Amino acid sequence: xxxxxxxxxxxxxxxxxxxxxxxxxxxxxxxxxxxxxxxxxxxxxxxxxxxxxxxxxxxxxxxxxxxxxxxxxxxxxxxxxxxxxxxxxxxxxxxxxxxxxxxxxxxxxxxxxxxxxxxxxxxxxxxxxxxxxxxxxxxxxxxxxxxxxxxxxxxxxxxxxxxxxxxxxxxxxxxxxxxxxxxxxxxxxxxxxxxxxxxxxxxxxxxxxxxxx
Amino acid sequence: xxxxxxxxxxxxxxxxxxxxxxxxxxxxxxxxxxxxxxxxxxxxxxxxxxxxxxxxxxxxxxxxxxxxxxxxxxxxxxxxxxxxxxxxxxxxxxxxxxxxxxxxxxxxxxxxxxxxxxxxxxxxxxxxxxxxxxxxxxxxxxxxxxxxxxxxxxxxxxxxxxxxxxxxxxxxxxxxxxxxxxxxxxxxxxxx
Numbered sequence: 433x434x435x436x437x438x439x440x441x442x443x444x445x446x447x448x449x450x451x452x453x454x455x456x457x458x459x460x461x462x463x464x465x466x467x468x469x470x471x472x473x474x475x476x477x478x479x480x481x482x483x484x485x486x487x488x489x490x491x492x493x494x495x496x497x498x499x500x501x502x503x504x505x506x507x508x509x510x511x512x513x514x515x516x517x518x519x520x521x522x523x524x525x526x527x528x529x530x531x532x533x534x535x536x537x538x539x540x541x542x543x544x545x546x547x548x549x550x551x552x553x554x555x556x557x558x559x560x561x562x563x564x565x566x567x568x569x570x571x572x573x574x575x576x577x578x579x580x581x582x583x584x585x586x587x588x589x590x591x592x593x594x595x596x597x598x599x600x601x602x603x604x605x606x607x608x609x610x611x612x613x614x615x616x617x618x619x620x621x622x623x624x625x626x627x628x629x630x631x632x633x634x635x636x637x638x639x640x641x642x643x644x645x
Numbered sequence: 646x647x648x649x650x651x652x653x654x655x656x657x658x659x660x661x662x663x664x665x666x667x668x669x670x671x672x673x674x675x676x677x678x679x680x681x682x683x684x685x686x687x688x689x690x691x692x693x694x695x696x697x698x699x700x701x702x703x704x705x706x707x708x709x710x711x712x713x714x715x716x717x718x719x720x721x722x723x724x725x726x727x728x729x730x731x732x733x734x735x736x737x738x739x740x741x742x743x744x745x746x747x748x749x750x751x752x753x754x755x756x757x758x759x760x761x762x763x764x765x766x767x768x769x770x771x772x773x774x775x776x777x778x779x780x781x782x783x784x785x786x787x788x789x790x791x792x793x794x795x796x797x798x799x800x801x802x803x804x805x806x807x808x809x810x811x812x813x814x815x816x817x818x819x820x821x822x823x824x825x826x827x828x829x830x831x832x833x834x835x836x837x
Contacts, residue, residue, distance in 0.1 A: 541745070541755035569719055571759045578752040579786050580722050617673040 488628035490604060493644040497537070498548055498606035498627055504533040506583065508632035509640040510596045513589070516638075517565035519572070521589050528556065528600060530586045530632065531567065534576060538621075541575040544607070547624055549586050552601040562586040602630045679798055679808035686814055692807030695741055695771060696733040697797050699811045703727045704790065704824050705831035708782070710763050718830065719759060724823060726783045727831060728795060728813075732769055733776040742768035743803070744781040745796045748789030753796075757784045765837050778837040787823050791816040 474480070490496055496503040508530045513521030521527055530549060536542060545564065564573045567583040576582055590596075607621040632643070684690035689698045704726055708719045719725075732741050744767055746754040760766060760782055769779045781795070792815055798808040819825045 539751055540753045566759070568722075569717070569759060574758040575755050577723075577754045577784055577786075580784065582722060612672065612674075619674070 487603070487626055490628040490630040492630060492632050496604055496627065496630070498604060499608060500536065500538050500542065500544060500606075500621055501548055502535040502537055502581075503548070503604065504581075504644065505630065505632060506531040506533060506642045506644070507635060507640045508600045509635040509637060510590075511637055516587060517563075517567060517585050518570035519563040519565055519587050521563075521587075525592070526590045526594070526596065528588045528590060528597075528634065529638070530600065530602065531583060532586075533581050534584050535581040536576045536578050539578055541577045543573055543575045544621060545576070545584070546573075547605050549630075550603045550605060551588055552603055552629070554597075556588050557591065560588055562588045596636075597634055600632050600634050602632065604628055604630055677804040679803040679806060681810045682807045683810045683812070685812050688811070690809040690811055691735075692798075692809055694735055694737070694739045694799055694807070695809075696735065697741070697809045697811070698731045699795055699813070700729045700731060702813055702816075703729075703831060704816075704827040705829070706823075706827060707830045708760070708833050709830050710760055710833045716834070721784050723784055723786045724790065724827065725831065726785050726790060727833075728781040728783075729778060729837060730781060730797070731776050731778050732771045734771040734773045736773060738770065738772040739799055740768050740770050741779075741797060741799055743796075743798045743801050744783075746783040746785060746789070747794045747796055748785070749792040750789065752786070752789055754783050754785050754789065757782050759784070760833070763833055780833070780837060782833075787818070790824055791818065 492505050494505075496505070508528065510526060510528050513519070513523070513525045513527055516527055516529065519527075528551070532549075534545060534548075546561070549562070550558075551560075551562075563586075565571065565585045565587065566574050567585050576584075604627040605624045606627045608623045608625070609619070610622050611619050613620050613622060635641070680693075682690050682692045686699050686702070689696050704724055706721070706724065708725050708727075710717050710719060726746060728744075744756050748754070756767060765778065765780045766782065767779060769777055771777050781797075793813045795811040795813055796808055797811070799806060816824045819827075
């Protein structure tokens, strides 16, 4: 099959060819502008901002807002499993405890706080879910009510023989409110995303002093 | 030219019509939401499967409860509200499980989960012809006590089912920020 330039060279010039070339150019231009517009639109909508930014470091003595919750870290300590807010730990097990004040910022009572703190510690298996207790009367994972700050304790059981760390690194996770979810069209909190990294010094025993008054 | 223009106008009209429909139609959540049965404190509010009458509302700083034989005082960062209600089933036995307190500003406080062991709390099984009293206990901010609405339903997702909405009326607030009738400790071990 002959290549197209040779094929074309056989043709005699006629005004229609120019018209053809013009429409071809137009098509290229339209396609080019369309692509550029699409890339620009994607850029404006943040498609290129989704690369991994380094996670912000959160000050321990600060208030951290996570959408649903306002957190005020109080202290982190390691302790024996006995009399630890009535939490059912294995006998003789040690635990890492983070105490913090949590305020429900939403308009409804909720207990959607299981994923707010995630321990990055090598000593804590990521699959270990913490027990979460109300320090006021050791109720396990109660609903917290709008606008009422409560002290809560996150308690991770440590594996046997684990070394007690001097520092506990946590990732704080927020969620975003959607007026209508994509499945049912009902309001809710979705899309967990990290707010930042929080590093707390780990004291020994429940008498550790609070980080902030 | 005219034809093109007419097409564009038609397209715009269709777009605005579709947008109008999308914006004005009720949402799925509204369509399948609970069906309110309204009343005031002291009225018998009749729902599809149950009737409820809110008798009294009491406020307290602390609650005294019995837990496994020990007496225990439950404190709160806000105020306890205890609503004594009487339930009755209509045609068949049912269970009333969910109650919330909706304050004037729309903040919704679910029943507390801190007394799960005490008697006379929801869920309550009720049978026709055998009315039963129960206590609904809420932990509230003191500024949410006035002009509140009590919401009672049989189950959590009461889609297309009745929800009793009982207006509790205004509550005076004393100089200490609490209602004047607030008692220091309310004894939950007493029979209702």
